[in-house]
Amino acid sequence: MLDIKELTVEVEDREILHDINLTIRTGETHVLFGPNGSGKTTLIMTIMGFPKYKVTKGSILFQGKDITGLTLDERARLGIGMSFQRPPVVRGVKTRDMVTACLKGQDGEAVTQMAEKADLADFLERDINYGFSGGELKRSELMQLMAQKPELALLDEPESGVDLVNIVLIGQLINELLEKDCPISMRKCMGLIITHTGHILDYVNARTGYVLCEGRIGCEGDPHEILATIKEKGYGECIRCIIGRRLLR
Amino acid sequence: MHNRTTTSEVDKEKAKAAATKPASFGEDINLEDYVSSAEELPYESDLSQLPPQTKEQMTQVGVVLDGSRQRSGTIIQMDHSVIHSLAQQEGIEVMSTNQALAKHDWLSDYWWQAVAVDADKYTAHVELHQGDGYFIRALPGSKTIYPVQACLYLAKNKLAQNVHNIIIAEENSELHIITGCATSVREEPGLHLGVSEFYVKKGAKIIFTMIHSWTPNIAVRPRSGIIVEEDGLFLSNYVIMKPVKSLQMYPVARCVGKNATVRFNSILVTPPGSTMDVGSKVFLNAEGARTEIISRVITTGGNIIARGYIEGSAPEVKGHLECRGLILQGEGLIHAIPELRGNLAGIDLSHEAAVGKIAEEEVEYLMARGLTRTEATATIIRGFLRVDIEGLPPQLNVELQRAVEASEQDLM
Ligand SMILES: Nc1ncnc2c1ncn2[C@@H]1O[C@H](COP(=O)(O)OP(=O)(O)OP(=O)(O)O)[C@@H](O)[C@H]1O
Ligand SMILES: [Mg+2]
Numbered sequence: 162m163l164d165i166k167e168l169t170v171e172v173e174d175r176e177i178l179h180d181i182n183l184t185i186r187t188g189e190t191h192v193l194f195g196p197n198g199s200g201k202t203t204l205i206m207t208i209m210g211f212p213k214y215k216v217t218k219g220s221i222l223f224q225g226k227d228i229t230g231l232t233l234d235e236r237a238r239l240g241i242g243m244s245f246q247r248p249p250v251v252r253g254v255k256t257r258d259m260v261t262a263c264l265k266g267q268d269g270e271a272v273t274q275m276a277e278k279a280d281l282a283d284f285l286e287r288d289i290n291y292g293f294s295g296g297e298l299k300r301s302e303l304m305q306l307m308a309q310k311p312e313l314a315l316l317d318e319p320e321s322g323v324d325l326v327n328i329v330l331i332g333q334l335i336n337e338l339l340e341k342d343c344p345i346s347m348r349k350c351m352g353l354i355i356t357h358t359g360h361i362l363d364y365v366n367a368r369t370g371y372v373l374c375e376g377r378i379g380c381e382g383d384p385h386e387i388l389a390t391i392k393e394k395g396y397g398e399c400i401r402c403i404i405g406r407r408l409l410r
Numbered sequence: 411m412h413n414r415t416t417t418s419e420v421d422k423e424k425a426k427a428a429a430t431k432p433a434s435f436g437e438d439i440n441l442e443d444y445v446s447s448a449e450e451l452p453y454e455s456d457l458s459q460l461p462p463q464t465k466e467q468m469t470q471v472g473v474v475l476d477g478s479r480q481r482s483g484t485i486i487q488m489d490h491s492v493i494h495s496l497a498q499q500e501g502i503e504v505m506s507t508n509q510a511l512a513k514h515d516w517l518s519d520y521w522w523q524a525v526a527v528d529a530d531k532y533t534a535h536v537e538l539h540q541g542d543g544y545f546i547r548a549l550p551g552s553k554t555i556y557p558v559q560a561c562l563y564l565a566k567n568k569l570a571q572n573v574h575n576i577i578i579a580e581e582n583s584e585l586h587i588i589t590g591c592a593t594s595v596r597e598e599p600g601l602h603l604g605v606s607e608f609y610v611k612k613g614a615k616i617i618f619t620m621i622h623s624w625t626p627n628i629a630v631r632p633r634s635g636i637i638v639e640e641d642g643l644f645l646s647n648y649v650i651m652k653p654v655k656s657l658q659m660y661p662v663a664r665c666v667g668k669n670a671t672v673r674f675n676s677i678l679v680t681p682p683g684s685t686m687d688v689g690s691k692v693f694l695n696a697e698g699a700r701t702e703i704i705s706r707v708i709t710t711g712g713n714i715i716a717r718g719y720i721e722g723s724a725p726e727v728k729g730h731l732e733c734r735g736l737i738l739q740g741e742g743l744i745h746a747i748p749e750l751r752g753n754l755a756g757i758d759l760s761h762e763a764a765v766g767k768i769a770e771e772e773v774e775y776l777m778a779r780g781l782t783r784t785e786a787t788a789t790i791i792r793g794f795l796r797v798d799i800e801g802l803p804p805q806l807n808v809e810l811q812r813a814v815e816a817s818e819q820d821l822m
Contacts, residue, residue: 209778255793309779
């Protein structure tokens with residue numbers, strides 16, 4: 162279980178997230194919507210433990226343990242993993258090295274299998290992310306995550322910039338990662354997915370969605386319904402809703 | 411044909427005139443602080459008889475001592491004596507330069523032709539205080555199956571070690587050479603002066619890999635010149651990852667024949683107290699000539715000047731210079747000086763240089779996959795030093811990688 166309580170986060174001395182509460186139970190996948198700059202990536206980076214994101218209030222509990230003070234790599238080794246919205250190029254470090262690292266040192270057949278699944282077999286000897294197309298970046302991120310087998314997968318816009326053919330492959334990868342075909346009681350993996358388009362909803366079992374606006378969680382509800390509302394009315398409604406609630410309090 | 415005795419008189423005169431001429435770059439070394447003669451050392455036909463410490467130092471720079479099964483030839487010079495030389499393949503000559511001068515009367519045609527005898531006081535010193543050196547030659551059409559290995563070993567304290575090497579790849583031949591330079595001198599000063607003249611004939615190929623392993627009191631002044639004829643290829647890999655007092659070298663390659671190609675790859679790691687001024691210079695003087703100069707430099711506290719110079723003066727030539735530098739600790743200095751010069755339309759020269767520390771974003775990316783900070787940093791450094799060298803045979807690549815990895819622990 163992931164349990165986020167009253168989480169407030171600063172980046173470069175600016176408060177970006179305010180009082181976030183969010184709970185994901187084992188086997189569940191939640192979806193995060195919100196306009197550009199609302200703090201979605203910040204939330205994921207904070208859960209992952211990037212040092213630039215400073216928790217000034219609140220806590221993050223993972224599998225019952227308070228991880229707020231743990232480092233990035235400690236959290237990764239506990240079973241938290243993420244796919245990056247914009248992963249960096251690391252010259253000289255091969256895609257193979259990354260997958261091997263994710264597999265905790267396993268090389269050879271296991272790496273090849275992962276790469277074939279993500280249709281990236283020809284990319285193993287290339288520098289990670291160097292000259293990758295938008296879609297290739299997304300597949301490479303998911304490939305690494307699958308190799309890592311996290312208990313909590315944080316996916317930052319896994320389908321943005323992906324064409325209609327590749328979205329099917331991306332969908333399958335996420336589907337496998339989050340054990341969609343497994344009954345929920347037997348699933349071990351939790352997911353938190355950021356999406357703008359909602360295309361990914363066709364490939365995952367997500368019952369809970371949120372809208373993040375100006376660093377606060379607005380409505381919480383069925384992600385399909387939320388998406389339909391956003392498509393119809395835009396985010397203006399959510400912002401009014403948040404302001405309304407703040408005034409009520 | 412020149413006559414060595416008459417040309418040598420001219421060379422001697424020129425050398426005398428240049429005996430105190432400082433080099434264009436690098437700290438000026440007072441040659442009087444060193445002795446220029448060394449005792450004759452006995453020939454050693456069985457290399458396994460060398461002292462264990464010497465063997466270990468030689469192994470570290472890529473020399474294989476166990477009967478040399480993986481080598482097409484071996485030559486070892488200690489101080490001023492060639493203590494071992496053996497060619498193990500038909501069509502490949504390996505011997506001391508003194509022997510070669512006696513054997514081939516035409517050798518004077520190659521003597522001081524790729525490097526000027528009066529370039530500076532160091533070249534002059536090599537001419538005036540002749541030690542020895544290696545002569546390696548592939549006969550026309552011959553191709554080395556395994557690399558030929560050469561080792562230059564400095565054993566005597568305060569010695570200015572003089573070496574003059576001649577390397578010739580005759581037409582359509584292929585020569586792979588691994589040269590390791592090492593020393594046992596620790597507390598006292600030492601100086602290594604190495605002149606190397608390379609001749610790549612029409613359609614021939616030389617792949618030259620040099621690994622240096624000196625100590626903090628040694629000054630090193632290699633002087634190399636390379637002449638590449640039509641369709642010839644010269645590929646150089648240079649690795650230095652151990653301390654040295656002062657190293658300065660700026661090998662010069664001239665592409666004189668159509669489509670001649672030159673590639674220089676250098677990997678430098680400079681610890682505190684070391685100064686390395688290393689560059690590569692290529693003249694693209696013939697149509698279609700090509701070059702690529704790549705260097706990866708890391709300072710952990712020492713000073714590095716990374717030079718590069720490409721000059722294009724013929725149609726359709728192409729050259730690229732790439733220097734990337736990492737500063738791993740506070741005090742180090744990296745000064746990259748890439749230079750391009752073109753004097754003709756239709757040439758294509760470019761360069762790319764970057765100096766900085768390891769990007770935190772990259773370290774964190776790897777940490778998000780579960781690597782500790784130390785592991786992530788090590789992986790990035792290993793990647794940084796891994797240059798994919800086009801045209802390098804896989805076996806050589808493995809050996810080069812091994813040499814790099816052997817020194818990597820020192821960096822962490
Ligand atoms: N490292 C940083 N330095 C300064 N400001 C930052 C930093 N990271 C995020 N911010 C700011 O925090 C706010 C939230 O950014 P975040 O990346 O979390 O948005 P997002 O919801 O993921 O947006 P998008 O949909 O565009 O990806 C933005 O105003 C952004 O500029
Ligand atoms: Mg974002």
